[in-house]
Amino acid sequence: MSSLLLYLPQQSGLLPKWLFFVSVVSSLNSLQSYRSPFYASQLYNAAPPNALASRTFGTWTFLSCVIRMYGAYFIDEPHVYDLTMATYAVALTHFLSEWLVFGSAKAKGRFVSPLCVATGSLLWMVCQRSAYLE
Numbered sequence: 001m002s003s004l005l006l007y008l009p010q011q012s013g014l015l016p017k018w019l020f021f022v023s024v025v026s027s028l029n030s031l032q033s034y035r036s037p038f039y040a041s042q043l044y045n046a047a048p049p050n051a052l053a054s055r056t057f058g059t060w061t062f063l064s065c066v067i068r069m070y071g072a073y074f075i076d077e078p079h080v081y082d083l084t085m086a087t088y089a090v091a092l093t094h095f096l097s098e099w100l101v102f103g104s105a106k107a108k109g110r111f112v113s114p115l116c117v118a119t120g121s122l123l124w125m126v127c128q129r130s131a132y133l134e
Contacts, residue, residue, distance in 0.1 A: 009072045015128055019072035019084065022117060026065035033058025043111050044104045064091065075132050081125070088122035 009016035032039040037049035040057040064087040071084025095115045098105040105111045 009075070011073075011075050011132075013128070013131070015124060015132070016072045016075045018121070018124070019068050019075070022121065023065045023069040023072060026061050026068065030058040030062035030065060033061065042109065043114070044098060045106060047104065078133050081129065081133060085122065085125040085129070088118050088125065092118040092122055 009020050033054045037051045037054035040054040041047045041049045067087050068084055070080055074080040091114065095118060099107055
């Protein structure tokens with residue numbers, strides 16, 4: 001078990017471990033989006049399942065996952081930190097606009113989790129930027 005811990009980000013603080021965790025969970029969500037169009041449809045007002053939209057969502061999620069994984073291991077690199085932070089800003093913008101502008105989502109059910117993760121992670125990264133990039 002201790003040998004597995006060596007693969008986790010070794011930087012101090014909880015933020016790198018959080019980025020790693022979110023990245024792993026996001027990769028599993030991407031797989032779900034490829035396996036079944038029902039996953040993405042449950043996020044957006046239980047819209048009729050659309051296989052292409054689900055795979056597109058899965059691809060977008062996996063791209064964010066890759067960037068966040070880099071952020072977990074290279075959190076002290078300014079360009080990687082900013083790019084990782086941008087993934088949460090894009091996700092937050094997407095989820096807020098689907099909820100408040102386009103009306104394709106409601107703040108309930110499965111939709112709340114990614115909204116909270118994007119909001120919390122973005123705020124955490126903004127607050128901790130100077131601590132990791134000194």
